[in-house]
Structure formats: C-alpha cells, structure tokens
Amino acid sequence: MKDFDKIFTQITEETEKSINELFLPIPPLSIYEPFHYAITAGGKRIRPFLTLIAAGAISGKPYLAMDAAIAIEVLHNFTLVHDDIMDESPFRRGKPTVYKKWNEPVAILTGDVMVGWAYKLLNNYSSHPRYAEIIKSFTDGLIEVCEGQAYDMDFNTMQDVSEEDYINMIDKKTAKILQTCSILGGLVGDCSNDELKALSDYAYNLGIAFQLQDDLLDISAEQEKLGKKIGQDILEGKKTFLIINAKLKATEPEDVKLIEEFYQNHGLSEDYIPSMRHVFRKYGILEQTAQKAEDYLQLAIKSLSGIKEGLYKDLLIRLIEKMNKRNY
Amino acid sequence: MKDFDKIFTQITEETEKSINELFLPIPPLSIYEPFHYAITAGGKRIRPFLTLIAAGAISGKPYLAMDAAIAIEVLHNFTLVHDDIMDESPFRRGKPTVYKKWNEPVAILTGDVMVGWAYKLLNNYSSHPRYAEIIKSFTDGLIEVCEGQAYDMDFNTMQDVSEEDYINMIDKKTAKILQTCSILGGLVGDCSNDELKALSDYAYNLGIAFQLQDDLLDISAEQEKLGKKIGQDILEGKKTFLIINAKLKATEPEDVKLIEEFYQNHGLSEDYIPSMRHVFRKYGILEQTAQKAEDYLQLAIKSLSGIKEGLYKDLLIRLIEKMNKRNY
Numbered sequence: 001m002k003d004f005d006k007i008f009t010q011i012t013e014e015t016e017k018s019i020n021e022l023f024l025p026i027p028p029l030s031i032y033e034p035f036h037y038a039i040t041a042g043g044k045r046i047r048p049f050l051t052l053i054a055a056g057a058i059s060g061k062p063y064l065a066m067d068a069a070i071a072i073e074v075l076h077n078f079t080l081v082h083d084d085i086m087d088e089s090p091f092r093r094g095k096p097t098v099y100k101k102w103n104e105p106v107a108i109l110t111g112d113v114m115v116g117w118a119y120k121l122l123n124n125y126s127s128h129p130r131y132a133e134i135i136k137s138f139t140d141g142l143i144e145v146c147e148g149q150a151y152d153m154d155f156n157t158m159q160d161v162s163e164e165d166y167i168n169m170i171d172k173k174t175a176k177i178l179q180t181c182s183i184l185g186g187l188v189g190d191c192s193n194d195e196l197k198a199l200s201d202y203a204y205n206l207g208i209a210f211q212l213q214d215d216l217l218d219i220s221a222e223q224e225k226l227g228k229k230i231g232q233d234i235l236e237g238k239k240t241f242l243i244i245n246a247k248l249k250a251t252e253p254e255d256v257k258l259i260e261e262f263y264q265n266h267g268l269s270e271d272y273i274p275s276m277r278h279v280f281r282k283y284g285i286l287e288q289t290a291q292k293a294e295d296y297l298q299l300a301i302k303s304l305s306g307i308k309e310g311l312y313k314d315l316l317i318r319l320i321e322k323m324n325k326r327n328y
Numbered sequence: 329m330k331d332f333d334k335i336f337t338q339i340t341e342e343t344e345k346s347i348n349e350l351f352l353p354i355p356p357l358s359i360y361e362p363f364h365y366a367i368t369a370g371g372k373r374i375r376p377f378l379t380l381i382a383a384g385a386i387s388g389k390p391y392l393a394m395d396a397a398i399a400i401e402v403l404h405n406f407t408l409v410h411d412d413i414m415d416e417s418p419f420r421r422g423k424p425t426v427y428k429k430w431n432e433p434v435a436i437l438t439g440d441v442m443v444g445w446a447y448k449l450l451n452n453y454s455s456h457p458r459y460a461e462i463i464k465s466f467t468d469g470l471i472e473v474c475e476g477q478a479y480d481m482d483f484n485t486m487q488d489v490s491e492e493d494y495i496n497m498i499d500k501k502t503a504k505i506l507q508t509c510s511i512l513g514g515l516v517g518d519c520s521n522d523e524l525k526a527l528s529d530y531a532y533n534l535g536i537a538f539q540l541q542d543d544l545l546d547i548s549a550e551q552e553k554l555g556k557k558i559g560q561d562i563l564e565g566k567k568t569f570l571i572i573n574a575k576l577k578a579t580e581p582e583d584v585k586l587i588e589e590f591y592q593n594h595g596l597s598e599d600y601i602p603s604m605r606h607v608f609r610k611y612g613i614l615e616q617t618a619q620k621a622e623d624y625l626q627l628a629i630k631s632l633s634g635i636k637e638g639l640y641k642d643l644l645i646r647l648i649e650k651m652n653k654r655n656y
Contacts, residue, residue, distance in 0.1 A: 028478035082440060086433035105481065106416035108436060109474055112410060115443050116471035123464050132454035135463055139451065143444035146437055150356035153433060 004318040009050060011062065015048045018066055019073070023117075034098045034110040034295040035117075038077050042093050047181050047265060048073045050319065054185025054199050056312035065188040071121040071138065072181050078114035079145055079177075081107055086153070115142065130187040137187065141180030146265055148173025161239040163248075167208065174214075175207025194306050200317065201303035209296035215240040217287045219277055234276050239265030241292065246276075264274050297324055332646040336377060339390065343376045347401070350449075362426045362438040363445075367406050371419050375509050376401045378647065382527050383515025384640035393516040399449040399466065400509050406442035407473055407505075411437055414481075443470070458515040465515065469508030476501025487591055489567040491576075494538065502542075503535025522634045527630035530644065537624035538651060543568040545619045547605050562604050565595030569620065570613050574604075576600055576610040625652055 025036040048069035057066035083089075084097035085107050091097060098105035122138060125131050151169040155161050168326065182203035186196050216234045233240050243262060250256050256274055262268050268276065280286050300320050307313045351365045376397035384390035411417075412425035413435050417423060427435035436470060453459050479497040483489050510531035512522050546561040547570065561568050571590060578584050586603055590596050596604065608614050628648050635641045 028475055029476040030482050031474065031511060086436060104432075108410050108414060108439075109477055109481070111436075111440070112406075112443070113471060113474035113478075116467055119447070119463070119467040121530075123460075123467065130402050135447070135453065139444055143441060143448065146441035147356055147357065148442075149437055150359040152506060154356055154358050168457060193466065219523035240507070266438040302336065312433055316409075324417050 004315065005209060008313060010250045011049055011052055012045045014063065015045050015052070015069060016064070016071070018070055022070065030102075030106060031110045031113050034081075034102055034106055035114060036112075037101070038081050038098055039074060040108065041095055043073075043077075045073065046319075047076050050178060050181040050203065051185040052135040053315045053319070054182040054311045055189040055201075056110065056185075057199070057307050057310070057316060058186050058189025058191040058195055060310075061131065061314070062185075062312065064101060065185045067121045067124045067132065068184040068188050069181070072141075072177065072184065073120040073137075074114050074118040074121070075180075076177055078111045078118070081111040081114065081150070084290070086149075093099075101161070111222060125188065128188065134184055134187050137180055137183045140175055144172040146198065148176060155239045156237060158239070160325075161244055163241070163244055166239065166241060168243055170208060170211040171204065174211040175204050178207040179201040189284070190222055198303055198306040202300050202307075205300035206320060209293045209300065209320075212241055212289055212293040212296065213323070215242055216286065216293065219273075219280060220286055231270070231273035231276070233270055234262070235270065237262065237265070241289050242280055246279055246283060246285050249285070250279060255282070257280050265309060270319060294324075332643065332650065335643060339377055339380055340373045342391065343373050343380070343394070343397060343401070345408055346398055350398065354439075357432075358434060359438045359441050362409075362430055362434055363442060363552055364439075365429070365594040366426055366438065367402060368411050369423055371401075371405075373401065374647075375404050375505065378506060378509040378531065379513040381640045381647070382531075382534060382645045383517040384518040385635050385638070385644060386514050386517025386523055386540075388515075388640070389517070390640065391588050394512045396451045396462065396512040397509070399446040400469075400505065400512065402442050402446040402449070403435060403466075403470060403473070403508075404505060405445070406439045408475070409439040409442065411477065414477075444455065453482045453516065456516065458518060462512055462515050463510055465511045469504055469582065472500040472504040476504065482522075483567045484565060484594060486567070489571070489572055494569060494572055497530065498536060498539040502539040502611070503532050506535040506538075521559060526634040530628050530635075533624045533628035533631060534605070534648060534651070537621045537628065537648075540569055540617055540621040541651070543570055544621065547601075547608060548614055559601035559604070561599055562590070562596055563592065563598065565593070569617050570608055574607055574613050575612060577613070583607045583610070620621040620654075 017041055023032075023036050023039050025033045029138060048066075051065050051069035051072055052062040055068075056062035081098045084101045085091060085104055089097055090100050095101075097107075098110055098300070118138070119135075122134060125134050148171070151165075152173055155165075155169065155256055167235055179200050182199040183196060186199040191199065215233065218240070219231055221230065234243075236305065243259070246255075247259050247263070252261055258268075258272065258279060262276070297320050302319060304313060307316070347367055349650050351360075351364050351367050353361045377393075379393050379397035379400055380390040383393035387537075408420060412420060413427045415431055418426055420427050423429075425435075426438055443628050446466070447463075450462060457463065476497055476499070479493075480501055483493075483497065506631050510527035511524060514527040517558045519527065543561065546568070547559055549558065557563070562571075571587070574583075575587050575591070578587055586596075586600065586607060590604070629645060631642055632641060635644070
C-alpha cells in the first residue's frame, strides 16, 4: 500500500503541475479568476488519476492521457461550481464557493466557460486515431452527469423512489464521470473493444460502490473524519440507499411513522438523526449497504480480468482497496 | 427580395421540422421539458439559416449542414437560458423565461445539458474529413461567447471603455456565433482555406454591423417595431457604441454632465432618455453609428469576393441587405 501512495502522490503532483500551467487568471478576469480559484482549490484528483492509470494499463504511457485527465477534472469542477449554486452551498473544501465569493452570474458563466476549456483540451487529440470516440465519450459523460443531477433534484419531490431508480441516478450522477475517466484513458491508450468494456465496467462498479459508501458514511462516520455534519442527507431529505431500504423493511409503527415523516417533510430536523440511525441499525440497513458496496467493489475487481497484468492494473486494483479502507 | 423570403421560409421550415423531431420532452423531464420549451419557443433561426447557406455556397448541398446548424441554434439558446438568469429577464419572445417559468437550478442545469446535446449533434460528422476542425471551431465559439458575456458584465462597472474594447466585446458576444455558423457550414461543405477565410470575415463583419444596428435601434426605433422599451440600454447603463462616442464628442457642460451621470450611476432613469437622445442627435452620433454599421456591411459583401457565384452566394448577400432594411 505504501507504493500505491507514493505513485499516487507522484502522479497527482504531475497533474497539479499541469493544471497550474494551463489555467492562469487571464482576461476577462471576471470568469478566469474564479475558474483559476475553482480548479486550483484542491480536491483529491481521483478522476485524473484514474484516467492516467487507465491509459497506463493499456499502453504503459499514462501521461499521454494528461490532457484528457485534466479535461475531466475541469468537467467535474464545472459540475461543482454549478451544483453549489443549485444547492446554495456556502463552502467547499473549506473555502467559500464561487457563487458565494463572487455572485451567481459569475458562477454560472464560469461553469459555462469551463465546459469549453474541457473540450479545448481534447483538441490536442485531434490527430489521434480514436479522436471521435474520445469526443463522443466525453459528450455522453457531460449529458449523463446533467441527467443524474436532474434525477437527483426530481427525487426530492418524489414520494416513491425504487432501488432501481436510485442506482440509475447514482450511475449517471457519480459513476458516469468515473466511467468517462477510464474510457478516455483507455481510448488514449488505443485499447481493444474488450479492454474498453473492462475499463468501463470497472469504473461503473467502482462509482456505484463509492456512492453507496458515501450514503453510509453520512450516518456512520466519525464526525471529525467526515468533514461535514453527520446526518446531512437526513436533514436535506435525500433519498439515499439507506432510506429507500429502511422504507421497504420497517414494520414497527413508530419506525414507519418516522420514515413517513421524512418523506412528507422532505427531511427531518437534527433531533431525529439518532432515531433514524437507530432505525437503520434495527433493520440491518447499515450492514446491507456495506455489503452492497462490497459486492460492487468485488465486481469492479472482476471487471479487470481482461486487462493485462502489470503496474497499472495493480494500481487500478489498489484504488479499489484504498476506497474500501474508508471508515464506517 | 421575394425569392429570398421564399427560400428563407422554406429553409427555416426544414430547420423547425428537424428541431421538433430531435428534441422531445423525454425523462428526466425536469430538464428536457424546459429544453423543449426553450428550443421550440421561436426565434428567427438566422443562425441555422446562415450555417445552411454557407454550406450551400461551398458544396451546393445546404442540408448536409443541418446537424451543425441545429447544434449552433442549441448553443445560442443555451446562452439565452443562462443570460436570462444573469440579467433577471422575466420574458423572452413574449413568454416567461425558463428560470421564471421553472426556477434557477432548473435553468442552470437545462442550459448545461443543452451544451452536451449541441456536441452530440456534431457527433454525426465523426466520419467527415473536417470533423476535428468542426469540433475545434464550435469549441472556440463556445469559449468566446462566454468571454464576450464576461466582458459585457465587466463593462457595467468600468468607467472607461474604448471603442476598441467595445468592438472586441461585440466580436465575441455577437459576431463570434455568426462566424461559427459560417465556418461550420463551410467546413461541412469541405471548403478551401480561402473560402473559410471569406466566410469567416463575412460573418464577422455582419455580426459587428448587426450589433451596431441593435445599439442604434435601442434609441431610434419606433416603439411598436422594436418589441421592447425604447432606451433600454440607457436605463441599464449599457456602454454601447453610442454612449462611448457621445462621451468622446460631447463638449457642452450640461451634455458632459449628463454622460458623467450615466457612467457614475450605471444608467439613467426613464426621464432622461429624451435628453440623451438629444445629445446623440446633437453630436451626430446616430449618423456616425449608422455609417459604421454600413461600413461593416460593405466589408461583409466585399469578404464574399472569393466565394463562387450562385444561388447561395446570392442568399448570403441578400441576408446582408435584409439586415440593412431594419428601420432606424
């Protein structure tokens, strides 16, 4: 695991270097200052890392995919800049969000121009034999991330969300952008169709597991490690994997009533978080979610069977393990 | 001119037909209903028309460029959906704007997904020999339209905007998208470099003339024909070609004072519109602006010298004449 951390750090430093060289606060400053602010604000750079090691797994040359890796990181940050307006989030990574530090028009326009720059980076592959597929996959990613956010918004007002609806939503909202990473990395590495499917399935399963873990951490993490309030999803009325399954399983009247209140009032106040946690424990929802996440992680490993052995395949597997080490 | 109107109507009907077939209110409805609403809300479809006749001028086959034409119309409508939030505009084309009919999150996300669909339409050229150039030109258009909007916002707080700054801003904000139309049309028609430059220069000059005329119409049009309030730019404190030149030319103290008040208060109240119109008349600003617009239209015609004679070149010239028939 130490090797992994070392390589992760090394690749991430290369990514940071490229980001710092590419995005300078040029005129018009009203959009390029916030663009620079958003893209250099940190973040784990998981998406560029995945893109680069996917390219490495196919071609042995991860850095050929740097422009694609950064294009996706820009796409990801574009969604954050716009989501923060929609969710009225004042802080991200401990700093004011773009719309709070500047204003809404600036944040809207900054996000918009970021999409343009993501595609501009992909221009650098215009002589690549897989160029059209690169553009198509990136565009599919952009559309599905927006659709995922739309489904997520719609869930707020829906009384009935099935587990299938939920998995479909997190597929688009969370897994799709990871899939775009692995697909673009694979395409830059000029992968075969089987390799493309392997990388795509891997990232899909990883993404779903990641979101399930996120749902679980919201209620079961230690406060200090989470970096946000425990039970935020319950406060906000989010229809997570936990609440959907609690609704299916709860039988005792007071538990049914609590869940009904959650649905009718689009969330519960802070006082009810311990009761809701109690309900989750009582019906085995925490274990069920952890198991479901574990199942997807196993599928992610299995997906990689068609990828040739070597350092970068190891890194893809270690990335799964690293994510599985999250505390809950 | 009658022929032009007939062909314009015919081409526009084809465009409407394609738009109606392409964009249905599919799930997730929270974004695709407003998308459908925005893209079918009318508008003159000047941009698709220009794209199609540019392709026609090169290849004789205008409809090969239909997907590109609609991609640009979608891009244009994306900017309108987002601009209406930024400008807090309640109505467009006589109907509530997307953010008013739904809400801001919906309007932000709808605009975002529209960008994705514009690129998705361009996927249909992935086997075209000029595909990479098509994507690159479209991306440049997206970035520059955002930059133009940013400069326009910045001008609101700037005390000094030069004529050069202004032309640069309207180049990006208005002319660039028309240039993208003519360039994409030309590329789909597989044009030569000289033809590409001719089409690009043509649309640049047309775009600048169009914006100068718009500035002029704001103060000199007949109320009924304009479809919005006379003097809106003065109310909003827009640094137009007229005000920039009035500032340079005004010598009498009360005129200088009025213009200074406009700059300091970021606009003037309705009562002052007649005084400002008087200032524009007194220093010959209206004639100067009309002449400048006319100069650019002449340049637009001249730009076409390298385009071969025929129906579609005639239409490009007639489009200039049609725009020059606007009343002021």
